Amino acid sequence: MSQTKLQIPQAGFPTPIVGILQRARPEEGTRGQPVVLIIHGVLAHKDQVYHKKLANRLAEERGWDSFRYDLRGQGGESEGKWGMMNLDDDIVDLKVVIAYLEEEWGYRIHLIIAHSRGSMITAYYLSCFPHPHIPLFVNLSGRYDMTRILTDSRYSALRTEEEEYDKKAVVDWKVKVAGKELSNRVTWEGLRSFAEWNNDYLHHSFPQDIDVLTVHGTADQIVPVQDAYTFHTILSRRSPGTHSLSIVEGATHNYLKPFDEPVDSILKWLRRVDPPSSGVGAGGGGGGVAPSSKSPPKHKM
Structure with a gap:
């Protein structure tokens, strides 16, 4: 296997999106080959918790390349201004990464x-x-009921004794990400905007033919496990059998070392919904496209 750091330019931003392309068979070409995107959560980074183990297992067991990158301003190498509601920037960056x-x-x-x-x-x-x-899409510890964040104990300083919101109050959210001590300011306006994010598109716009796995821990204190059951209910209304649910007993929001879960759940699900095609080897899943002889492009590091 090989790992290459990519720096992807994005119009309108002075700094690139930074990520790691992990290749299962670097001697082979990439044209027409499958790749897996691995995306982390808030105030985290591309090598957080289970991400490296997951990339290794996908390469070893499936022969798949993967790309894991840092969301802007979350503490990794992709620089940018942090904000609770910078979701629009994240979505545009995802679009750029896929196109690249x-x-x-x-x-x-x-x-x-x-x-x-x-x-x-x-x-x-x-x-x-x-x-x-x-x-294929794997939804790990995903949030559906956005309003629950308004009662999150991490932001209790934004509320008065009467449980009203003090619109002038702020919370400095102090965390350690990739070895760096960070302090990010949360305001009432930012929290309210986040809570008002509307997930209704899942009912009518989410594609009918994507196989989805939802993985969630029962001890998740950030996004309650009830949200996983909501995803299951909504996405099971599409084509029958296109949503699977894996509930991990005792797991927290970021799961537990040595992070065998959720990685085992993902690989088990893949063996069922996307078995390797015969005659193409470990990397033959998803249609069994034969390796291209074309070399990958050269990139500046």
């Missing part, structure tokens, strides 16, 4: 695996943007 992998490297996006905030932007992208067919 398709046009510059010749990949076809076969699977998107996204965590929490990453799940939100992915589901919206799949529902509302035209794109080549992406057959």
Whole structure:
């Protein structure tokens, strides 16, 4: 396997989107080959929790390349201004990343695996943007009921003793991301805007033919496990059998070391919904496109 850091330019931003392209068989070409996108959540980074283990298992067991990148302003290498409601920028960046992998490297996006905030932007992208067919999506710890964030104990300082919201109050959210101490300001306006994000598009615009796996931990104190059951109810109304649910007993929002779950759940689901095509080897899943002899493009690091 090989890992290459990519810096993807984005119009309107002075700094690139930074990510790691992990290749299962770097000696082979990429044109027409499947690639997996791995997207993290809020105030996290591309190598957070289970992401590296997941990329390794996808390469070893499926022969698939993957690309995991840092969302802007979340503490990784993609620089930008942090904001609770910078979801529009995240969605545009996802669109740019997909176009770059398709046009510059010749990949076809076969699977998107996204965590929490990453799940939100992915589901919206799949529902509302035209794109080549992406057959598989994994929704990890995804949030559906946005209003629950208004009662999140992390933002209790925004409320008065009467449980009213103080519109002038702020909360400095202090976290450690990729070894860096960060302090990000949460305001009432930002929290309210986030809570008003409308997920109704899932009912009428989410594609009928994408196979979806929802994975959620029962001990998730950030996004309650009830949201996973809501996703299951909504997405099961599409084509029969296109949504699967994996509930992980005792798992928190970011799961638990050594992070065998949710990785095991994802690989088990893939073996069922996307078995490798015969005669093409480990990387033959998703249609069994034969390797191209064309070399990948050269990129500046």
